[in-house]
Amino acid sequence: MPADLDEMFATLGRQADALPLGPAASARRRGRQRSRRQLLATAAAVVGLIGGGFAVTTNLHRKPDPSPPAGPLPSIGKPISFGDHAPLPSIIGDTAYAIGAAPDGTTRIAAVDLTTGAERFPAHPLGSFAGILTVTPLPQALLLGVEDLGGGRTLLVLDPATGEQEWKLPFEKGDDFVYFKQDLVHMAAKTGETRAFDWATGSESWRQATRADRIIRTLGLHSGTDLPTAEVSGGRLLQVTKSGKVIISDGATGTVRETWPGSVAGGTKFVAQDAKLYSVGAGPGYVIRVMDRTGSRVFSTGPADRRVSSLTACGTDRICVLDTNGEDAQTAAAMAGPEGEVWRVEAPSETSLLESAGGRVLLTGGETSLLYAANGERLLDQDGSVRFLSETEVLSVGGDGKVARIQAGTGERRELGTVPAGTQPCVGNSRALICLSALDLRIWALPS
Amino acid sequence: MTDDFDGFYRDTSRRLLRYAYGLTGDAGEAQDLVQEAYARAWQRWRRLSGYDDPEAWLRLVVNRLSSDRWRRIGVRRAWAAVEAPLPPAPPPSEDTVLLVQAMRTLPAVHRRALALRYLLDRSIADIAAETGVPEGTVKSWLSRGRAGLAAALGIEDDTTTTREGVRHAR
Numbered sequence: 186m187p188a189d190l191d192e193m194f195a196t197l198g199r200q201a202d203a204l205p206l207g208p209a210a211s212a213r214r215r216g217r218q219r220s221r222r223q224l225l226a227t228a229a230a231v232v233g234l235i236g237g238g239f240a241v242t243t244n245l246h247r248k249p250d251p252s253p254p255a256g257p258l259p260s261i262g263k264p265i266s267f268g269d270h271a272p273l274p275s276i277i278g279d280t281a282y283a284i285g286a287a288p289d290g291t292t293r294i295a296a297v298d299l300t301t302g303a304e305r306f307p308a309h310p311l312g313s314f315a316g317i318l319t320v321t322p323l324p325q326a327l328l329l330g331v332e333d334l335g336g337g338r339t340l341l342v343l344d345p346a347t348g349e350q351e352w353k354l355p356f357e358k359g360d361d362f363v364y365f366k367q368d369l370v371h372m373a374a375k376t377g378e379t380r381a382f383d384w385a386t387g388s389e390s391w392r393q394a395t396r397a398d399r400i401i402r403t404l405g406l407h408s409g410t411d412l413p414t415a416e417v418s419g420g421r422l423l424q425v426t427k428s429g430k431v432i433i434s435d436g437a438t439g440t441v442r443e444t445w446p447g448s449v450a451g452g453t454k455f456v457a458q459d460a461k462l463y464s465v466g467a468g469p470g471y472v473i474r475v476m477d478r479t480g481s482r483v484f485s486t487g488p489a490d491r492r493v494s495s496l497t498a499c500g501t502d503r504i505c506v507l508d509t510n511g512e513d514a515q516t517a518a519a520m521a522g523p524e525g526e527v528w529r530v531e532a533p534s535e536t537s538l539l540e541s542a543g544g545r546v547l548l549t550g551g552e553t554s555l556l557y558a559a560n561g562e563r564l565l566d567q568d569g570s571v572r573f574l575s576e577t578e579v580l581s582v583g584g585d586g587k588v589a590r591i592q593a594g595t596g597e598r599r600e601l602g603t604v605p606a607g608t609q610p611c612v613g614n615s616r617a618l619i620c621l622s623a624l625d626l627r628i629w630a631l632p633s
Numbered sequence: 634m635t636d637d638f639d640g641f642y643r644d645t646s647r648r649l650l651r652y653a654y655g656l657t658g659d660a661g662e663a664q665d666l667v668q669e670a671y672a673r674a675w676q677r678w679r680r681l682s683g684y685d686d687p688e689a690w691l692r693l694v695v696n697r698l699s700s701d702r703w704r705r706i707g708v709r710r711a712w713a714a715v716e717a718p719l720p721p722a723p724p725p726s727e728d729t730v731l732l733v734q735a736m737r738t739l740p741a742v743h744r745r746a747l748a749l750r751y752l753l754d755r756s757i758a759d760i761a762a763e764t765g766v767p768e769g770t771v772k773s774w775l776s777r778g779r780a781g782l783a784a785a786l787g788i789e790d791d792t793t794t795t796r797e798g799v800r801h802a803r
Contacts, residue, residue, distance in 0.1 A: 190732075190751075190788065194732070196732075197725075197728075200726065201655070204664060206647070206668075209646075210639075211668060212674075213638065215669070215672035216672040268740075552677060585685070585690075605689070605762075605765040606686065607694070624742055625742070
């Protein structure tokens with residue numbers, strides 16, 4: 186029978202000290218192999234310059250810190266944990282939400298008032314699921330896409346004020362959702378049937394009849410160069426049929442307003458912005474086509490043997506892509522315009538997110554984040570995660586735990602404070618930062 | 634750069650192995666987690682070496698990997714065939730086996746606090762800074778962790794107050 190915990194810990198420590206351990210060279214070798222593997226597994230971003238060779242993007246003009254080092258950020262509320270795994274964070278307005286699995290197998294939700302740190306509502310279970318697929322925070326609802334225990338998929342529409350389920354909608358892989366102010370629009374990939382549901386009640390607002398030329402994609406027609414949002418402000422629905430036709434409908438009624446001439450047949454990825462539809466199709470490399478009410482034409486072509494993994498609108502008449510080399514899976518980011526590729530840069534390993542605001546392009550999601558100007562100049566090279574706060578400002582959380590606001594155009598940096606090193610990933614707004622630590626979710630207040 | 638890293642590895646890897654062993658209670662897993670953490674450190678050494686406390690970053694990597702069973706299994710599988718096997722570890726003592734079993738009954742935050750305090754001899758203030766919680770919370774974790782261990786081990790929970798104000802079983 187053991188008698189003394191301190192002695193037992195001392196024994197455990199001594200036995201740990203006696204364990205064999207490989208040399209530093211082994212760790213270095215493993216690190217290099219990890220790097221190669223990541224390179225193979227992810228895509229690098231490249232942007233090309235047409236008519237003038239390659240844009241050089243190494244002019245980093247990060248300014249020296251004008252603000253003194255700041256101390257630890259003040260916490261808001263208590264850390265949130267449902268067990269041994271940290272829940273997923275999201276923010277709607279002045280409320281932070283945590284959704285995650287509890288040891289009893291249920292998925293739970295908790296919420297914290299970012300102003301007071303108080304519980305917004307008591308943490309409670311939402312049900313038992315095989316997994317969480319998506320969490321989408323919107324002003325109207327907190328959307329939770331789950332895989333059911335039986336293998337099906339369900340979208341839970343939760344009331345942001347109470348965390349209670351208001352209604353739910355079964356869906357399947359490949360279905361499209363578009364979020365308007367009044368309604369949620371759902372397109373079933375199998376049939377092309379498109380229906381709109383009232384946010385508050387889940388009752389059907391309108392339904393489009395299934396067409397012989399089946400709808401295969403449904404998107405919201407975004408407008409402007411504002412921060413990317415899930416909600417579509419323009420009120421227009423853009424749909425692509427199997428034959429490549431493009432139909433524009435009123436998002437509030439489902440009524441068809443116009444059909445654009447031409448075709449985007451063969452397109453595999455689409456982005457709709459400013460009354461234009463950009464599509465990516467196969468070519469020797471890849472072909473980006475643009476379509477509007479006047480017709481369809483080639484917008485830009487990508488280098489041979491590369492394929493697009495992600496694309497986004499990144500300014501007026503500008504499309505940005507992450508593309509991947511088919512041979513060794515090297516990823517690059519590129520900006521293209523009507524004149525062709527404007528610039529191309531190699532992307533850091535594990536880059537998973539391409540985001541644009543104010544004409545600037547952010548590559549993030551990996552261990553390093555890069556921000557580029559419209560002309561291909563690199564504005565920021567930051568260890569850790571970076572997200573847009575506005576068109577002109579980003580919020581940076583470094584791997585060393587330093588949190589800063591950085592002016593996107595000038596690189597001017599304002600230190601806000603620190604969180605424990607390695608606290609990633611984070612979501613935030615101008616007032617608060619929510620991050621996953623090893624086991625729980627923490628919220629910190631950001632100085633104004 | 635290589636010399637810097639190797640020196641850092643030499644100075645810190647034993648402590649990280651203690652920590653990993655305390656969290657996992659498995660010699661093979663602990664060895665693997667430590668190698669994986671340093672492999673990740675090497676990938677970003679240019680930046681990491683500028684951190685105030687790169688060792689804390691390594692512990693965070695170990696925390697994350699150790700708290701995710703599936704990721705841990707993946708890490709071990711991925712490298713088992715690549716690395717030359719290490720010499721066999723001596724078998725753990727009976728007390729260590731019992732302590733490891735008892736540790737596994739505790740919440741992860743308690744395990745982490747106990748490992749930092751009693752295997753790495755970190756102060757309450759250090760643990761609070763590293764975990765981002767008030768010192769009172771750390772004391773509570775330690776106290777409850779020790780009480781949980783005592784209960785799991787069938788030890789008398791005869792509490793005394795230590796130098797840091799933590800009441801624990803003796």
